[in-house]
Amino acid sequence: MIRRTFLFSLLLAFGVLRLPIETALSEQYRTEYFQRTVLGLELRDRIGQLGFLAALSGFRSLVADLLFIEAHVAWERTEWGRVYLLFHQATTLQPRSVRYWEMAAWHMAWNASVAMQHDRALPNDTVRRQAGRTYIALGKDFLERGIRNNPDRPQLYEALARLYREKLQNHLAAAGCYSQAAALPGAPEYVKRFAAYELSYAPGHEQEAYAALCRLYNKGERQRLPTLIQRLKTLEEKLDIPLHQRIPGRQM
Amino acid sequence: MLETRHRPFSLGRIVSLTANTFTELIRLKIFYFLLIFALLLIGSAVFMARFSFQEEFQVLKDVSLGAMSIFTSLLAIVATAQLLPRDLEERTIYTILAKPVPRYEYLIGKLAGVLLLLALSILAMSALFFAVLFIRQQMLISETLRATADLPSEQVQATLHRLQAAAFNANLAPGIVVIYCKAALLAALTLFVSTFSSSNIFTVVVMVFVYFIGHLQATARLYWLQDHAADWLSKGCFALVALVFPDLQHFNLIDDVVAGTAIPLGLFAQTAMLGWVYVSIYLFFAWVAFHGREL
Numbered sequence: 258m259i260r261r262t263f264l265f266s267l268l269l270a271f272g273v274l275r276l277p278i279e280t281a282l283s284e285q286y287r288t289e290y291f292q293r294t295v296l297g298l299e300l301r302d303r304i305g306q307l308g309f310l311a312a313l314s315g316f317r318s319l320v321a322d323l324l325f326i327e328a329h330v331a332w333e334r335t336e337w338g339r340v341y342l343l344f345h346q347a348t349t350l351q352p353r354s355v356r357y358w359e360m361a362a363w364h365m366a367w368n369a370s371v372a373m374q375h376d377r378a379l380p381n382d383t384v385r386r387q388a389g390r391t392y393i394a395l396g397k398d399f400l401e402r403g404i405r406n407n408p409d410r411p412q413l414y415e416a417l418a419r420l421y422r423e424k425l426q427n428h429l430a431a432a433g434c435y436s437q438a439a440a441l442p443g444a445p446e447y448v449k450r451f452a453a454y455e456l457s458y459a460p461g462h463e464q465e466a467y468a469a470l471c472r473l474y475n476k477g478e479r480q481r482l483p484t485l486i487q488r489l490k491t492l493e494e495k496l497d498i499p500l501h502q503r504i505p506g507r508q509m
Numbered sequence: 510m511l512e513t514r515h516r517p518f519s520l521g522r523i524v525s526l527t528a529n530t531f532t533e534l535i536r537l538k539i540f541y542f543l544l545i546f547a548l549l550l551i552g553s554a555v556f557m558a559r560f561s562f563q564e565e566f567q568v569l570k571d572v573s574l575g576a577m578s579i580f581t582s583l584l585a586i587v588a589t590a591q592l593l594p595r596d597l598e599e600r601t602i603y604t605i606l607a608k609p610v611p612r613y614e615y616l617i618g619k620l621a622g623v624l625l626l627l628a629l630s631i632l633a634m635s636a637l638f639f640a641v642l643f644i645r646q647q648m649l650i651s652e653t654l655r656a657t658a659d660l661p662s663e664q665v666q667a668t669l670h671r672l673q674a675a676a677f678n679a680n681l682a683p684g685i686v687v688i689y690c691k692a693a694l695l696a697a698l699t700l701f702v703s704t705f706s707s708s709n710i711f712t713v714v715v716m717v718f719v720y721f722i723g724h725l726q727a728t729a730r731l732y733w734l735q736d737h738a739a740d741w742l743s744k745g746c747f748a749l750v751a752l753v754f755p756d757l758q759h760f761n762l763i764d765d766v767v768a769g770t771a772i773p774l775g776l777f778a779q780t781a782m783l784g785w786v787y788v789s790i791y792l793f794f795a796w797v798a799f800h801g802r803e804l
Contacts, residue, residue, distance in 0.1 A: 260801055261705070264794060271790050272752025275783075279756050280734070282779060283727055286759075315724055315757065318764040319575040322568045329560070353768035356563050410769075 321351035325360075337369040341395060348399065355412050358403030362416055366396025366424050393424045414438035415448060418455070428458035432466075449473065450485060457488045467492040474504060522610055526618020527625060533595075534588055534626045542580055546634055549576050550641045562649050566675045567767060569645065573638040574684065574763040581631055581692035582720065588626060589699035590712035592619050613796045616700065620792060623696045631689050646676040683777040684766040690784030691760035695720070697791035698755065704798040723757035726750060755787055 311320045328343035344361035351357060373379070373388035400417040407413055418434035421427045435452035438444050450473055456466035470489045473480045486504065493503045553572040560568070596602035605615060649672055657665045699716050706712045733747035759780055762772060 260798070264705075264798055267794060267797065269752050271794075275786070276730070276751065278783065279727075279759070280730065282759060282783065283730075283756075285776065285779075310721075314721055315578060315761045315764075316575050317761070318571045318767055322571045325564070326568070351764065351768060353765055353770050354567065355769065356567060 317350050318354075321347045321354065321357065324350070325357060328361075328364075332364055332368065335372060337364075337372065337392070340364050340369065344399070348403070352403075352406040355403065355407055355410050358399055358407070358413055359416050362396040362399040362403070362420065364396075365399060366393045366420050370396070370424070393420070396420060396424070409441060411438040411441040411444035411448065414441070415444075418448075418451065422455060428455045429462060432456040432459060432462075450480065450482070454484060454488055457492055463492055463496055467496055467498070517611065519614065522614050523618045523621065526605075526610075526615060527621040530592065530619050530622025531625050534622065537588075539584065539588065539626075540630070540633075542584070543630070543633055543637070546576055546580060547637055549573075550637060554641055554645050562672055563675045565645070566642070569642065570681070570767045573634075573641075574688065574767065577631060577634045577638070577685065578688050578691070578761075578763065580634065581627055581688060582695055584630060585623065585627055585692040585696040586699050586713060586716045586720070589620070589623050589696045590703055590716065591709050592623070592700070593703045594709045594712075612799050616704075616792060616795050616799060620697060620700055620788075620795075623700075624693055627689060627692045627696065631685065631692070635685050642676055646672065678766070678769065680762075680766040680770075680772050680777075683772070683774065683781075684763045687760050687762050687777060687780050687784070690781050691757060694755060694757075694760070694784050694787045694791070697788040697795070701791045701795040701798065704795045704802065719754060720757065722750060722754045724761075726754045726756040727758045730756070759783060 311317075324343050324347040328340050328347060331339040331343060341361075341364075344357065344364065348354075348357045348361060370389040370392035373392055374385050376385060376388070379385045379388060397417070397420055400413055400420060403413045404417065414434045414437045418431040418438065421431035421434060432452050432455035435448050435455060439449040439452055453466055453469040453473055456462050456469060459466070467489070470485060470492065473485060474489060489504055492498075550569070550573055554565070554569055593602070596605075602615075606612065650669060653668055653672060654665070657668060695716065698719060699712060702715050702719075703709075703712045706715065729747040729750035733744055733751050762777070762780065765772060
């Protein structure tokens with residue numbers, strides 16, 4: 258009995274000693290933007306008891322994969338509500354997988370929203386349009402949450418920019434997202450160009466866009482792509498740039 | 510006549526005990542689980558071929574590393590739990606300890622045998638995993654080259670670069686090392702539990718509970734240290750869990766490795782070091798418990 262009490266005291270003493278080390282390590286993990294998943298009761302309700310147990314035993318990522326596969330099957334069956342729910346669970350369990358956020362947003366804003374606009378089961382066009390807009394908003398929400406969880410990854414800013422450009426026709430917001438993506442390490446070279454293109458479509462920002470496009474143009478042949486030249490020429494006309502300051506080539 | 514002086518610590522004795530334990534474990538034919546692992550790998554690779562290469566590689570890595578984690582953890586618990594009861598049942602422990610073999614050497618040798626077995630298992634699983642990953646990557650590269658034959662070389666290179674980045678990343682190897690550290694921790698803890706447990710089954714059951722609670726330890730610690738609203742009873746329970754159980758969540762870095770998070774090597778090193786501190790301390794506790802046990 259004495260030995261057992263002594264052993265238990267040793268165990269507690271070791272616990273006290275390692276407490277600051279473990280707390281500091283956990284804090285370090287959190288500041289590095291990973292291990293952010295909180296396994297609360299809300300998640301248990303959403304992924305079921307078995308999934309929750311698997312997540313608790315260190316198979317968070319594996320459960321997220323299974324949910325992703327299930328979401329893929331639901332997409333093939335065009336069960337949009339289920340697709341949303343499953344992606345919500347998968348992204349909660351594995352918030353660091355950019356692919357899940359991207360796919361979730363794509364299914365919502367592109368596939369589900371278009372499907373809603375053509376859904377004959379809905380009573381009229383107004384309801385269809387409204388349903389379509391709701392799914393676009395859900396897609397946007399996925400990307401925004403994805404960015405909050407992965408502020409260091411350029412892919413999600415890029416995806417949000419695409420959504421602003423193609424689904425919401427908000428070129429200024431799209432330009433902002435492309436610029437944010439361009440500022441991050443690992444961003445593809447074209448995002449800087451895309452930011453300038455989008456800015457050139459934003460009313461009231463022509464001068465700013467013209468300056469950005471000129472900067473890119475002056476970087477050399479590699480940047481002088483047909484779209485960039487076409488956007489520059491359009492802005493030269495719009496801003497009435499003096500002829501001697503315009504880029505060489507056929508006038509529009 | 511030449512008289513050999515008894516040394517209180519002998520590496521030779523420990524190596525003999527390690528080799529003996531390792532041979533005993535090998536005879537149990539536990540390497541059959543590698544067959545299940547291989548089937549799981551090939552199955553998931555074939556099944557996921559219908560998805561994009563990023564998804565395929567992500568699932569393949571999740572399944573493989575998840576399986577590695579569960580197999581090594583199970584192996585660590587089950588293999589260690591039967592060491593002492595088996596020696597007691599077969600009475601080999603009496604033969605060993607009747608000779609001038611200190612009990613701590615006996616425990617170190619037993620644990621080292623299990624750690625060697627775990628190292629071999631994880632090496633074999635890693636080799637299988639990397640082989641399947643490499644084969645799938647090569648297959649996809651040749652498919653991509655065929656499909657993009659008419660595209661400019663810059664675009665083809667960019668696609669190939671994305672494909673290679675999706676398959677292999679530098680963090681995979683340290684991630685596997687951390688899985689090994691977790692298994693080593695569980696083995697040491699199982700050895701400690703088995704020094705005072707009454708049966709093999711009791712040890713395994715206790716360790717299964719420890720495994721689950723260990724993954725919740727971080728949450729308990731967080732509530733204990735930060736939740737000011739909780740009553741003293743709840744706080745006491747949280748404190749007990751936080752102080753008694755090891756934090757196994759620290760060793761689940763593979764989730765983030767697969768998701769593509771760039772984990773600094775220093776953090777891997779700190780986690781591995783924490784794992785070995787646990788192993789040493791639990792081994793010491795096992796010795797304290799075993800030291801005074803009447804055999």
